Amino acid sequence: MFLYTKDAPKGDIRKVYGETLVELGRKDPKMCVLDGDLSTSTKTAMFGKEFPDRFFNVGIDEQNLVGVASGLAYDKDRAVFASSFSMFLTGRAWEIIRQHVGYNDLPVKLVATHTGITVGPDGASHQMNEDIAIMRAIPNIRVVVPADIHILKKVLYKAHETPGAFYIRLTREKFPIVYPEDVEFELGKGHLLREGKDLTIVAIGLMVSHALDAATILKEKYGIEAEVIDPVSVKPIDGNLLVESARKTKKVVTIEEHSIIGGLGDAVFSVLGEHYPVPVKKIGIPDVFGESGTAQELLRKFELMPDQLAERIYKWLKTL
Protein backbone atom coordinates (compact mmCIF):
# COMPACT_ATOMS: atom_id res chain seq x y z
CA MET A 1 0.00 0.00 0.00
CA PHE A 2 2.75 2.46 0.88
CA LEU A 3 5.36 3.77 -1.48
CA TYR A 4 8.24 4.00 0.89
CA THR A 5 11.58 2.42 0.00
CA LYS A 6 15.07 3.25 1.17
CA ASP A 7 15.60 5.31 -1.96
CA ALA A 8 12.29 7.19 -1.80
CA PRO A 9 12.39 10.64 -3.37
CA LYS A 10 12.37 13.64 -1.05
CA GLY A 11 9.64 16.22 -0.82
CA ASP A 12 10.05 19.88 0.06
CA ILE A 13 7.92 20.32 3.17
CA ARG A 14 8.10 24.10 3.27
CA LYS A 15 7.31 24.57 -0.40
CA VAL A 16 4.26 22.33 -0.12
CA TYR A 17 3.18 24.33 2.94
CA GLY A 18 3.36 27.56 0.93
CA GLU A 19 1.58 26.05 -2.07
CA THR A 20 -1.17 24.57 0.07
CA LEU A 21 -1.76 27.89 1.81
CA VAL A 22 -2.31 29.47 -1.59
CA GLU A 23 -4.74 26.68 -2.57
CA LEU A 24 -6.68 27.14 0.65
CA GLY A 25 -6.63 30.92 0.24
CA ARG A 26 -8.24 30.58 -3.18
CA LYS A 27 -11.05 28.48 -1.75
CA ASP A 28 -11.54 30.55 1.39
CA PRO A 29 -11.66 34.34 0.95
CA LYS A 30 -11.71 34.97 4.72
CA MET A 31 -8.61 33.00 5.67
CA CYS A 32 -5.67 35.09 6.92
CA VAL A 33 -1.96 34.29 7.23
CA LEU A 34 0.66 35.92 9.44
CA ASP A 35 4.40 35.71 9.66
CA GLY A 36 7.19 37.31 11.65
CA ASP A 37 9.88 38.35 9.18
CA LEU A 38 10.58 34.78 8.12
CA SER A 39 8.05 34.48 5.32
CA THR A 40 10.63 33.67 2.68
CA SER A 41 11.91 30.82 4.88
CA THR A 42 8.53 29.54 6.03
CA LYS A 43 7.10 30.09 2.50
CA THR A 44 4.08 32.00 3.73
CA ALA A 45 5.32 34.72 1.36
CA MET A 46 3.68 32.69 -1.41
CA PHE A 47 0.31 33.42 0.20
CA GLY A 48 1.29 37.02 0.78
CA LYS A 49 2.11 37.52 -2.86
CA GLU A 50 -1.30 36.33 -4.03
CA PHE A 51 -3.37 37.73 -1.15
CA PRO A 52 -1.59 40.85 0.15
CA ASP A 53 -4.73 42.10 1.89
CA ARG A 54 -5.01 38.97 4.02
CA PHE A 55 -1.35 38.53 4.80
CA PHE A 56 0.31 40.29 7.71
CA ASN A 57 4.05 40.22 8.15
CA VAL A 58 4.35 41.82 11.58
CA GLY A 59 8.13 41.80 11.80
CA ILE A 60 10.26 40.34 14.55
CA ASP A 61 7.74 40.30 17.38
CA GLU A 62 6.31 36.84 17.92
CA GLN A 63 4.23 37.71 20.96
CA ASN A 64 2.49 40.35 18.89
CA LEU A 65 2.30 37.91 15.99
CA VAL A 66 0.22 35.52 18.07
CA GLY A 67 -1.73 38.40 19.63
CA VAL A 68 -2.73 39.81 16.25
CA ALA A 69 -3.54 36.32 14.95
CA SER A 70 -5.78 35.83 17.99
CA GLY A 71 -7.50 39.18 17.41
CA LEU A 72 -8.26 38.08 13.85
CA ALA A 73 -9.55 34.73 15.12
CA TYR A 74 -11.55 35.62 18.26
CA ASP A 75 -14.89 35.56 16.41
CA LYS A 76 -14.06 31.99 15.27
CA ASP A 77 -15.32 32.79 11.78
CA ARG A 78 -12.14 31.93 9.87
CA ALA A 79 -8.91 29.98 9.93
CA VAL A 80 -5.83 32.04 10.73
CA PHE A 81 -2.42 30.52 9.97
CA ALA A 82 0.55 31.94 11.88
CA SER A 83 4.10 30.89 11.08
CA SER A 84 7.63 31.37 12.26
CA PHE A 85 10.51 29.21 13.35
CA SER A 86 9.39 26.96 16.19
CA MET A 87 11.77 28.46 18.76
CA PHE A 88 10.21 31.88 18.41
CA LEU A 89 6.63 30.88 17.68
CA THR A 90 6.11 28.31 20.41
CA GLY A 91 8.91 29.39 22.73
CA ARG A 92 8.85 33.16 22.67
CA ALA A 93 5.08 33.43 22.38
CA TRP A 94 4.10 30.48 24.60
CA GLU A 95 2.09 32.44 27.11
CA ILE A 96 0.17 34.37 24.45
CA ILE A 97 -0.62 31.04 22.80
CA ARG A 98 -1.88 29.72 26.12
CA GLN A 99 -3.97 32.75 27.12
CA HIS A 100 -5.73 33.24 23.80
CA VAL A 101 -5.27 30.43 21.28
CA GLY A 102 -5.44 27.63 23.82
CA TYR A 103 -7.77 29.02 26.49
CA ASN A 104 -10.37 30.16 23.95
CA ASP A 105 -9.67 27.36 21.45
CA LEU A 106 -9.30 29.91 18.68
CA PRO A 107 -9.01 28.72 15.07
CA VAL A 108 -5.36 29.75 14.98
CA LYS A 109 -3.19 27.23 13.16
CA LEU A 110 0.36 27.63 14.42
CA VAL A 111 2.70 26.20 11.82
CA ALA A 112 6.41 26.14 12.62
CA THR A 113 8.93 25.32 9.94
CA HIS A 114 12.27 25.11 11.71
CA THR A 115 12.16 22.45 14.39
CA GLY A 116 14.42 19.93 16.03
CA ILE A 117 18.06 19.25 15.58
CA THR A 118 17.92 19.33 11.76
CA VAL A 119 17.76 23.13 11.85
CA GLY A 120 21.48 22.38 11.72
CA PRO A 121 24.20 25.03 11.29
CA ASP A 122 22.26 27.79 13.10
CA GLY A 123 23.05 25.95 16.31
CA ALA A 124 21.37 25.46 19.67
CA SER A 125 19.67 28.88 19.70
CA HIS A 126 17.47 27.79 16.81
CA GLN A 127 17.18 24.04 17.41
CA MET A 128 13.79 23.71 19.03
CA ASN A 129 13.69 20.33 20.73
CA GLU A 130 11.06 21.23 23.31
CA ASP A 131 8.13 22.47 21.22
CA ILE A 132 5.98 19.35 21.30
CA ALA A 133 6.35 19.23 25.09
CA ILE A 134 5.21 22.81 25.63
CA MET A 135 2.41 22.72 23.07
CA ARG A 136 1.05 19.37 24.31
CA ALA A 137 0.78 20.81 27.79
CA ILE A 138 -1.76 23.44 26.73
CA PRO A 139 -5.40 22.27 26.74
CA ASN A 140 -7.23 22.40 23.37
CA ILE A 141 -4.10 22.52 21.22
CA ARG A 142 -3.92 19.68 18.73
CA VAL A 143 -0.33 18.73 17.98
CA VAL A 144 0.39 17.24 14.56
CA VAL A 145 3.72 16.21 13.04
CA PRO A 146 3.51 15.30 9.33
CA ALA A 147 6.10 12.82 8.06
CA ASP A 148 6.08 13.88 4.40
CA ILE A 149 4.59 16.27 1.87
CA HIS A 150 1.60 14.10 1.07
CA ILE A 151 0.28 13.81 4.59
CA LEU A 152 1.28 17.42 5.24
CA LYS A 153 -1.16 18.56 2.61
CA LYS A 154 -3.95 16.50 4.16
CA VAL A 155 -3.07 17.83 7.61
CA LEU A 156 -3.28 21.43 6.40
CA TYR A 157 -6.67 20.85 4.79
CA LYS A 158 -7.90 19.18 7.97
CA ALA A 159 -6.60 22.00 10.16
CA HIS A 160 -8.25 24.54 7.90
CA GLU A 161 -11.67 22.88 8.08
CA THR A 162 -11.53 21.90 11.76
CA PRO A 163 -12.54 24.57 14.28
CA GLY A 164 -10.00 25.20 17.00
CA ALA A 165 -6.32 25.47 17.70
CA PHE A 166 -3.54 23.49 16.04
CA TYR A 167 0.21 23.27 16.33
CA ILE A 168 1.68 21.76 13.17
CA ARG A 169 5.35 20.90 13.34
CA LEU A 170 7.14 21.14 10.01
CA THR A 171 10.82 21.20 9.23
CA ARG A 172 13.59 22.97 7.44
CA GLU A 173 14.72 19.74 5.79
CA LYS A 174 13.23 17.91 2.87
CA PHE A 175 11.70 14.60 3.99
CA PRO A 176 11.62 11.29 2.07
CA ILE A 177 8.18 10.57 0.74
CA VAL A 178 6.52 7.94 2.93
CA TYR A 179 2.88 8.09 1.90
CA PRO A 180 0.98 7.86 -1.37
CA GLU A 181 -0.59 11.05 -2.57
CA ASP A 182 -4.09 9.89 -1.60
CA VAL A 183 -3.16 9.14 2.02
CA GLU A 184 -5.91 10.02 4.48
CA PHE A 185 -5.51 12.00 7.67
CA GLU A 186 -7.87 11.98 10.58
CA LEU A 187 -7.05 13.72 13.84
CA GLY A 188 -6.09 11.10 16.42
CA LYS A 189 -5.76 8.34 13.83
CA GLY A 190 -2.33 6.89 13.20
CA HIS A 191 -0.99 4.80 10.33
CA LEU A 192 0.42 1.32 10.65
CA LEU A 193 3.20 1.40 8.09
CA ARG A 194 4.82 -1.97 8.61
CA GLU A 195 3.60 -5.04 10.41
CA GLY A 196 5.78 -7.02 12.78
CA LYS A 197 5.55 -9.26 15.83
CA ASP A 198 8.72 -8.64 17.83
CA LEU A 199 8.48 -4.98 18.72
CA THR A 200 6.62 -1.78 17.94
CA ILE A 201 8.40 1.35 16.75
CA VAL A 202 6.40 4.58 17.05
CA ALA A 203 7.93 7.49 15.15
CA ILE A 204 6.97 10.95 13.91
CA GLY A 205 8.24 13.42 11.32
CA LEU A 206 11.55 12.62 9.69
CA MET A 207 11.97 9.71 12.08
CA VAL A 208 9.18 7.80 10.35
CA SER A 209 11.38 7.11 7.32
CA HIS A 210 14.35 6.43 9.61
CA ALA A 211 12.25 3.97 11.60
CA LEU A 212 11.17 2.16 8.44
CA ASP A 213 14.81 1.88 7.36
CA ALA A 214 15.83 0.72 10.83
CA ALA A 215 13.09 -1.92 10.73
CA THR A 216 14.50 -3.24 7.46
CA ILE A 217 17.98 -3.44 9.01
CA LEU A 218 16.63 -5.21 12.11
CA LYS A 219 14.96 -7.78 9.91
CA GLU A 220 17.90 -8.31 7.55
CA LYS A 221 20.63 -8.32 10.19
CA TYR A 222 18.93 -9.86 13.21
CA GLY A 223 15.72 -11.40 11.94
CA ILE A 224 13.72 -9.09 14.20
CA GLU A 225 10.31 -8.15 12.87
CA ALA A 226 9.43 -4.62 13.89
CA GLU A 227 6.03 -3.02 13.51
CA VAL A 228 6.20 0.68 12.57
CA ILE A 229 3.50 3.19 13.49
CA ASP A 230 3.22 6.86 12.59
CA PRO A 231 0.63 8.39 14.93
CA VAL A 232 0.79 11.68 12.92
CA SER A 233 -1.08 13.50 15.65
CA VAL A 234 0.68 13.43 18.99
CA LYS A 235 -2.33 15.05 20.63
CA PRO A 236 -4.81 13.51 20.44
CA ILE A 237 -2.84 10.32 20.00
CA ASP A 238 -4.22 7.08 18.56
CA GLY A 239 -4.33 5.08 21.80
CA ASN A 240 -6.19 2.15 20.26
CA LEU A 241 -3.59 1.60 17.58
CA LEU A 242 -0.77 1.81 20.15
CA VAL A 243 -2.37 -0.56 22.62
CA GLU A 244 -3.33 -3.04 19.92
CA SER A 245 0.24 -3.12 18.64
CA ALA A 246 1.76 -3.33 22.14
CA ARG A 247 -0.52 -6.27 22.92
CA LYS A 248 1.00 -8.07 19.98
CA THR A 249 4.69 -7.15 20.35
CA LYS A 250 5.00 -6.47 24.12
CA LYS A 251 7.85 -4.00 23.51
CA VAL A 252 7.72 -0.40 22.27
CA VAL A 253 10.33 2.07 21.06
CA THR A 254 9.51 5.70 20.33
CA ILE A 255 11.65 7.80 18.01
CA GLU A 256 11.40 11.55 17.62
CA GLU A 257 13.60 14.44 16.63
CA HIS A 258 12.65 16.17 19.87
CA SER A 259 13.66 16.00 23.50
CA ILE A 260 12.85 12.72 25.18
CA ILE A 261 11.18 14.86 27.84
CA GLY A 262 7.55 15.66 27.18
CA GLY A 263 7.31 14.69 23.53
CA LEU A 264 6.05 11.68 21.57
CA GLY A 265 7.76 9.26 23.93
CA ASP A 266 5.93 10.57 26.96
CA ALA A 267 2.64 10.71 25.07
CA VAL A 268 3.00 7.03 24.13
CA PHE A 269 4.25 6.14 27.59
CA SER A 270 1.18 7.73 29.17
CA VAL A 271 -1.24 5.72 27.07
CA LEU A 272 0.55 2.41 27.51
CA GLY A 273 1.26 2.98 31.19
CA GLU A 274 -2.44 3.28 31.82
CA HIS A 275 -3.83 0.67 29.44
CA TYR A 276 -1.18 -1.89 28.63
CA PRO A 277 2.10 -1.45 30.49
CA VAL A 278 5.03 -2.85 28.53
CA PRO A 279 8.69 -1.75 28.42
CA VAL A 280 9.05 1.49 26.46
CA LYS A 281 12.35 2.88 25.19
CA LYS A 282 12.31 6.57 24.36
CA ILE A 283 14.73 7.61 21.64
CA GLY A 284 15.18 11.29 20.78
CA ILE A 285 17.35 14.21 21.77
CA PRO A 286 18.61 13.51 25.30
CA ASP A 287 18.37 16.18 27.98
CA VAL A 288 21.03 18.40 26.38
CA PHE A 289 21.30 21.30 23.94
CA GLY A 290 22.35 20.86 20.33
CA GLU A 291 25.18 22.56 18.47
CA SER A 292 26.12 23.69 14.97
CA GLY A 293 26.61 21.12 12.23
CA THR A 294 24.79 19.86 9.18
CA ALA A 295 21.50 18.10 9.70
CA GLN A 296 23.04 14.79 8.70
CA GLU A 297 26.02 15.26 11.02
CA LEU A 298 23.78 16.12 13.93
CA LEU A 299 21.45 13.20 13.31
CA ARG A 300 24.52 10.98 13.44
CA LYS A 301 25.88 12.66 16.56
CA PHE A 302 22.59 12.07 18.34
CA GLU A 303 22.45 8.51 16.97
CA LEU A 304 19.24 8.99 15.04
CA MET A 305 20.40 7.55 11.69
CA PRO A 306 18.70 4.29 10.64
CA ASP A 307 21.75 2.06 11.20
CA GLN A 308 22.32 3.62 14.63
CA LEU A 309 18.66 3.27 15.53
CA ALA A 310 18.73 -0.42 14.57
CA GLU A 311 21.75 -1.01 16.82
CA ARG A 312 20.29 0.93 19.73
CA ILE A 313 17.04 -0.97 19.49
CA TYR A 314 18.83 -4.31 19.18
CA LYS A 315 20.95 -3.57 22.26
CA TRP A 316 17.91 -2.52 24.25
CA LEU A 317 16.01 -5.66 23.29
CA LYS A 318 18.89 -7.73 24.65
CA THR A 319 18.53 -6.10 28.08
CA LEU A 320 14.90 -7.18 28.45
Add this chain to the structure above:
Amino acid sequence: MVSRPSIQELQEIARRARIETIKAIYLAGSGHPGGSLSIMDLLVALYFGGYVNVDPKNPYKPDRDRVILSKGHAAPAFYTILAFKGFFDKELLYTLRQLGSPLQGHVSRKHTPGVEASTGSLGQGLSIALGMALKARVDGLDYRTYALLSDGELQEGMTWEAAMTAKHFKAKRLIAVIDNNNIQLDDFVPKVNSGIYPIEDKFQACGWHTITIDGHDYNQILEAYDEALKVSEEKPVAIRAITVKGKGVKFMENTPAWHGKAPDREKFIEAMKDLGVSEKEIEEFLSKYDRKN
Protein backbone atom coordinates in the same frame (compact mmCIF):
# COMPACT_ATOMS: atom_id res chain seq x y z
CA MET B 1 -23.64 62.38 18.11
CA VAL B 2 -26.79 60.70 19.28
CA SER B 3 -28.45 62.14 22.35
CA ARG B 4 -26.80 60.89 25.46
CA PRO B 5 -27.22 61.24 29.19
CA SER B 6 -26.13 64.51 30.73
CA ILE B 7 -22.85 64.66 32.58
CA GLN B 8 -24.75 64.59 35.87
CA GLU B 9 -26.52 61.45 34.72
CA LEU B 10 -23.24 59.83 33.66
CA GLN B 11 -21.76 60.67 37.05
CA GLU B 12 -24.73 59.06 38.75
CA ILE B 13 -24.33 55.91 36.64
CA ALA B 14 -20.66 55.83 37.65
CA ARG B 15 -21.51 56.25 41.33
CA ARG B 16 -23.94 53.34 41.19
CA ALA B 17 -21.44 51.29 39.22
CA ARG B 18 -18.76 51.94 41.84
CA ILE B 19 -21.14 50.75 44.53
CA GLU B 20 -21.92 47.51 42.68
CA THR B 21 -18.24 46.95 41.92
CA ILE B 22 -17.23 47.24 45.56
CA LYS B 23 -20.15 45.06 46.65
CA ALA B 24 -19.03 42.37 44.19
CA ILE B 25 -15.42 42.50 45.38
CA TYR B 26 -16.50 42.47 49.03
CA LEU B 27 -18.66 39.38 48.54
CA ALA B 28 -15.93 37.68 46.50
CA GLY B 29 -13.45 38.34 49.27
CA SER B 30 -10.78 39.15 46.70
CA GLY B 31 -10.27 41.24 43.59
CA HIS B 32 -8.87 44.56 42.46
CA PRO B 33 -10.80 47.56 43.73
CA GLY B 34 -8.16 50.26 43.03
CA GLY B 35 -7.90 49.83 39.28
CA SER B 36 -11.63 49.10 38.97
CA LEU B 37 -12.53 52.42 40.51
CA SER B 38 -9.92 54.41 38.57
CA ILE B 39 -11.20 53.26 35.17
CA MET B 40 -14.90 53.60 36.00
CA ASP B 41 -15.55 57.07 34.58
CA LEU B 42 -13.73 56.13 31.36
CA LEU B 43 -15.94 53.02 31.05
CA VAL B 44 -19.18 54.83 31.82
CA ALA B 45 -18.44 57.58 29.30
CA LEU B 46 -17.53 54.96 26.69
CA TYR B 47 -20.57 52.72 27.08
CA PHE B 48 -23.20 55.26 28.11
CA GLY B 49 -21.83 58.21 26.13
CA GLY B 50 -22.74 56.52 22.85
CA TYR B 51 -19.28 55.48 21.73
CA VAL B 52 -19.77 51.72 21.67
CA ASN B 53 -22.17 50.11 19.20
CA VAL B 54 -23.15 46.89 20.98
CA ASP B 55 -26.37 44.93 21.29
CA PRO B 56 -26.74 42.86 24.47
CA LYS B 57 -29.32 40.71 22.65
CA ASN B 58 -26.76 39.91 19.95
CA PRO B 59 -23.46 40.41 21.74
CA TYR B 60 -21.23 39.23 18.90
CA LYS B 61 -22.89 40.73 15.82
CA PRO B 62 -20.16 41.19 13.22
CA ASP B 63 -20.28 44.99 12.94
CA ARG B 64 -20.23 45.71 16.69
CA ASP B 65 -17.56 47.90 18.20
CA ARG B 66 -14.94 45.95 20.12
CA VAL B 67 -13.80 46.86 23.63
CA ILE B 68 -10.82 44.89 24.90
CA LEU B 69 -10.17 45.17 28.59
CA SER B 70 -6.43 44.68 28.45
CA LYS B 71 -6.18 45.42 32.17
CA GLY B 72 -8.22 42.32 32.87
CA HIS B 73 -8.03 42.74 36.63
CA ALA B 74 -10.54 45.61 36.34
CA ALA B 75 -13.05 42.83 35.65
CA PRO B 76 -15.44 43.87 38.47
CA ALA B 77 -15.85 47.34 36.95
CA PHE B 78 -16.25 45.91 33.45
CA TYR B 79 -18.82 43.32 34.57
CA THR B 80 -20.80 46.03 36.32
CA ILE B 81 -20.92 48.10 33.14
CA LEU B 82 -21.94 45.05 31.09
CA ALA B 83 -24.70 44.29 33.61
CA PHE B 84 -25.89 47.91 33.52
CA LYS B 85 -25.95 47.68 29.70
CA GLY B 86 -28.15 44.59 29.94
CA PHE B 87 -25.73 41.83 28.95
CA PHE B 88 -26.73 39.84 32.04
CA ASP B 89 -28.61 40.14 35.30
CA LYS B 90 -27.13 42.44 37.92
CA GLU B 91 -27.55 39.77 40.59
CA LEU B 92 -24.83 37.84 38.81
CA LEU B 93 -22.32 40.45 39.98
CA TYR B 94 -22.61 38.98 43.46
CA THR B 95 -21.25 35.64 42.21
CA LEU B 96 -17.96 37.20 41.11
CA ARG B 97 -14.99 34.83 41.44
CA GLN B 98 -17.12 32.00 42.84
CA LEU B 99 -16.85 28.43 41.59
CA GLY B 100 -19.14 27.96 38.61
CA SER B 101 -19.78 31.68 38.12
CA PRO B 102 -19.58 33.09 34.58
CA LEU B 103 -17.80 36.05 36.13
CA GLN B 104 -14.22 34.84 36.32
CA GLY B 105 -11.57 36.67 38.35
CA HIS B 106 -10.20 38.11 35.12
CA VAL B 107 -12.41 38.63 32.08
CA SER B 108 -12.96 35.60 29.89
CA ARG B 109 -14.71 35.56 26.54
CA LYS B 110 -15.51 31.91 27.09
CA HIS B 111 -17.61 32.74 30.10
CA THR B 112 -19.16 36.19 29.79
CA PRO B 113 -21.19 37.79 26.97
CA GLY B 114 -19.86 41.21 26.02
CA VAL B 115 -16.26 40.26 26.72
CA GLU B 116 -14.15 40.35 23.55
CA ALA B 117 -10.88 38.81 24.73
CA SER B 118 -9.76 36.73 27.67
CA THR B 119 -7.22 38.81 29.52
CA GLY B 120 -5.62 39.03 32.92
CA SER B 121 -2.06 38.52 31.82
CA LEU B 122 -0.99 42.08 31.15
CA GLY B 123 0.38 43.64 28.00
CA GLN B 124 -1.55 41.55 25.49
CA GLY B 125 -4.69 43.55 24.83
CA LEU B 126 -3.28 46.04 22.35
CA SER B 127 -2.12 43.21 20.06
CA ILE B 128 -5.52 41.57 20.23
CA ALA B 129 -7.16 44.92 19.50
CA LEU B 130 -4.87 45.43 16.53
CA GLY B 131 -5.85 42.02 15.18
CA MET B 132 -9.51 42.95 15.52
CA ALA B 133 -8.93 46.32 13.82
CA LEU B 134 -7.18 44.58 10.91
CA LYS B 135 -10.05 42.09 10.69
CA ALA B 136 -12.41 45.01 10.10
CA ARG B 137 -10.32 45.96 7.09
CA VAL B 138 -10.23 42.40 5.74
CA ASP B 139 -14.02 42.14 6.09
CA GLY B 140 -14.79 45.64 4.81
CA LEU B 141 -16.39 46.71 8.09
CA ASP B 142 -15.91 50.01 9.89
CA TYR B 143 -16.33 49.10 13.52
CA ARG B 144 -14.12 50.69 16.16
CA THR B 145 -11.73 48.84 18.43
CA TYR B 146 -10.95 50.18 21.88
CA ALA B 147 -8.15 48.79 24.03
CA LEU B 148 -8.33 49.71 27.71
CA LEU B 149 -4.83 49.59 29.15
CA SER B 150 -3.28 50.11 32.54
CA ASP B 151 -0.19 52.24 32.96
CA GLY B 152 1.75 49.39 34.55
CA GLU B 153 1.29 47.16 31.53
CA LEU B 154 3.12 49.69 29.39
CA GLN B 155 6.16 48.00 30.94
CA GLU B 156 5.33 44.91 28.89
CA GLY B 157 7.30 44.91 25.65
CA MET B 158 4.43 43.36 23.73
CA THR B 159 2.42 46.57 24.15
CA TRP B 160 5.03 48.41 22.12
CA GLU B 161 5.29 45.65 19.55
CA ALA B 162 1.60 46.24 18.93
CA ALA B 163 1.96 50.03 18.95
CA MET B 164 4.67 49.92 16.28
CA THR B 165 2.79 47.39 14.19
CA ALA B 166 -0.41 49.45 14.28
CA LYS B 167 1.49 52.28 12.63
CA HIS B 168 2.98 49.98 10.01
CA PHE B 169 -0.41 48.65 8.97
CA LYS B 170 -2.05 52.09 9.27
CA ALA B 171 -4.68 50.61 11.57
CA LYS B 172 -7.93 52.55 11.46
CA ARG B 173 -10.46 53.15 14.22
CA LEU B 174 -8.06 51.75 16.82
CA ILE B 175 -8.17 53.66 20.09
CA ALA B 176 -6.13 52.91 23.20
CA VAL B 177 -7.25 54.34 26.53
CA ILE B 178 -4.61 54.28 29.23
CA ASP B 179 -5.87 54.36 32.79
CA ASN B 180 -2.90 56.21 34.25
CA ASN B 181 -3.56 55.86 37.97
CA ASN B 182 0.19 55.81 38.60
CA ILE B 183 0.08 52.80 40.94
CA GLN B 184 0.94 49.19 40.22
CA LEU B 185 0.89 46.20 42.53
CA ASP B 186 4.05 46.85 44.49
CA ASP B 187 4.10 50.62 44.65
CA PHE B 188 3.71 53.89 42.76
CA VAL B 189 4.67 53.40 39.10
CA PRO B 190 7.70 55.77 39.21
CA LYS B 191 9.12 53.77 42.12
CA VAL B 192 8.76 50.42 40.37
CA ASN B 193 9.75 51.36 36.81
CA SER B 194 9.57 55.02 35.94
CA GLY B 195 10.61 54.31 32.37
CA ILE B 196 7.01 54.29 31.11
CA TYR B 197 7.02 58.08 31.32
CA PRO B 198 6.64 60.14 29.24
CA ILE B 199 3.79 58.07 27.82
CA GLU B 200 2.68 60.45 25.09
CA ASP B 201 6.15 60.74 23.53
CA LYS B 202 6.43 56.98 23.19
CA PHE B 203 3.10 56.59 21.46
CA GLN B 204 3.85 59.57 19.23
CA ALA B 205 7.19 58.02 18.30
CA CYS B 206 5.23 54.93 17.28
CA GLY B 207 3.08 57.06 14.98
CA TRP B 208 0.06 57.48 17.24
CA HIS B 209 -1.98 60.60 17.92
CA THR B 210 -2.16 61.26 21.65
CA ILE B 211 -4.60 63.09 23.88
CA THR B 212 -4.06 63.76 27.58
CA ILE B 213 -6.98 64.22 29.92
CA ASP B 214 -8.21 64.06 33.49
CA GLY B 215 -9.85 60.63 33.52
CA HIS B 216 -12.55 61.68 35.95
CA ASP B 217 -13.63 64.90 34.21
CA TYR B 218 -16.51 63.99 31.91
CA ASN B 219 -16.16 67.09 29.75
CA GLN B 220 -12.58 66.12 29.02
CA ILE B 221 -13.36 62.42 28.55
CA LEU B 222 -16.21 63.04 26.10
CA GLU B 223 -14.16 65.57 24.15
CA ALA B 224 -11.26 63.14 23.97
CA TYR B 225 -13.50 60.34 22.70
CA ASP B 226 -15.00 62.66 20.07
CA GLU B 227 -11.53 63.69 18.93
CA ALA B 228 -10.37 60.06 18.91
CA LEU B 229 -13.26 59.01 16.68
CA LYS B 230 -12.26 61.63 14.11
CA VAL B 231 -8.49 61.21 14.23
CA SER B 232 -8.57 57.42 14.32
CA GLU B 233 -9.88 57.47 10.76
CA GLU B 234 -6.33 58.48 9.88
CA LYS B 235 -4.05 57.05 12.57
CA PRO B 236 -4.35 55.16 15.84
CA VAL B 237 -5.11 57.23 18.92
CA ALA B 238 -3.86 56.84 22.48
CA ILE B 239 -5.71 58.67 25.25
CA ARG B 240 -3.68 59.05 28.40
CA ALA B 241 -6.25 59.49 31.14
CA ILE B 242 -4.75 60.65 34.38
CA THR B 243 -6.79 58.99 37.12
CA VAL B 244 -6.85 58.35 40.84
CA LYS B 245 -6.52 54.76 41.91
CA GLY B 246 -9.45 53.84 44.14
CA LYS B 247 -11.40 56.91 43.00
CA GLY B 248 -14.58 57.49 44.99
CA VAL B 249 -13.61 55.60 48.14
CA LYS B 250 -11.51 57.92 50.26
CA PHE B 251 -9.39 55.37 52.10
CA MET B 252 -8.59 53.55 48.87
CA GLU B 253 -7.64 56.61 46.88
CA ASN B 254 -4.04 56.82 45.73
CA THR B 255 -3.02 53.93 47.97
CA PRO B 256 -0.98 51.01 46.58
CA ALA B 257 -2.31 48.69 49.29
CA TRP B 258 -5.77 48.75 47.66
CA HIS B 259 -4.55 47.53 44.29
CA GLY B 260 -5.60 43.96 44.86
CA LYS B 261 -7.49 43.22 48.07
CA ALA B 262 -11.08 43.17 49.19
CA PRO B 263 -12.30 45.32 52.08
CA ASP B 264 -13.37 43.61 55.29
CA ARG B 265 -16.90 44.26 56.62
CA GLU B 266 -15.96 47.40 58.49
CA LYS B 267 -14.08 48.88 55.55
CA PHE B 268 -16.85 47.82 53.19
CA ILE B 269 -19.38 49.78 55.20
CA GLU B 270 -17.07 52.78 55.17
CA ALA B 271 -16.69 52.50 51.38
CA MET B 272 -20.44 52.32 50.89
CA LYS B 273 -20.93 55.43 52.99
CA ASP B 274 -18.29 57.23 50.94
CA LEU B 275 -20.28 56.35 47.83
CA GLY B 276 -23.48 57.72 49.33
CA VAL B 277 -25.23 54.51 50.34
CA SER B 278 -27.52 54.89 53.37
CA GLU B 279 -26.96 52.80 56.48
CA LYS B 280 -30.32 51.11 55.95
CA GLU B 281 -29.41 50.06 52.41
CA ILE B 282 -26.04 48.76 53.56
CA GLU B 283 -27.68 46.73 56.30
CA GLU B 284 -30.23 45.30 53.87
CA PHE B 285 -27.54 44.33 51.42
CA LEU B 286 -25.39 42.66 54.04
CA SER B 287 -28.24 40.71 55.58
CA LYS B 288 -29.34 39.45 52.18
CA TYR B 289 -26.00 38.60 50.56
CA ASP B 290 -23.20 38.49 53.09
CA ARG B 291 -22.64 34.86 54.04
CA LYS B 292 -19.30 35.55 55.68
CA ASN B 293 -20.64 36.97 58.92
